Amino acid sequence: AAGASPAHAPAEPTSRAGGKAKVVADLKASRGYSTVVMIGDGATDMEARDVPGGADAFIGFGGIQVRDKVKAGADWFVTSFDELMKALAGC
Numbered sequence: 001a002a003g004a005s006p007a008h009a010p011a012e013p014t015s016r017a018g019g020k021a022k023v024v025a026d027l028k029a030s031r032g033y034s035t036v037v038m039i040g041d042g043a044t045d046m047e048a049r050d051v052p053g054g055a056d057a058f059i060g061f062g063g064i065q066v067r068d069k070v071k072a073g074a075d076w077f078v079t080s081f082d083e084l085m086k087a088l089a090g091c
Helices: 019-031 043-049 068-073 081-089
Strands: 037-040 057-061 076-078
Touching (some): 043 057
Parallel strands (some): 037 057
């Protein structure tokens, strides 16, 4: 369809509300991950943390556009991946 993104896949759970949270919960259950941190720039990324079994923390990214809701709701908010990489280098 005109204007449709070729990368958009409506059948995938990440294309709808609550889908990213479901994928995170499924990954934790199927792969045995004990801790998952979601990084994203939008509210649907952040909601992956707000469901039982979902992400354990959410890092908001505002390097392209700062969204006030994401900045306010993030456990940690960065505007540069350099900042994130420096913090993780010590882990």
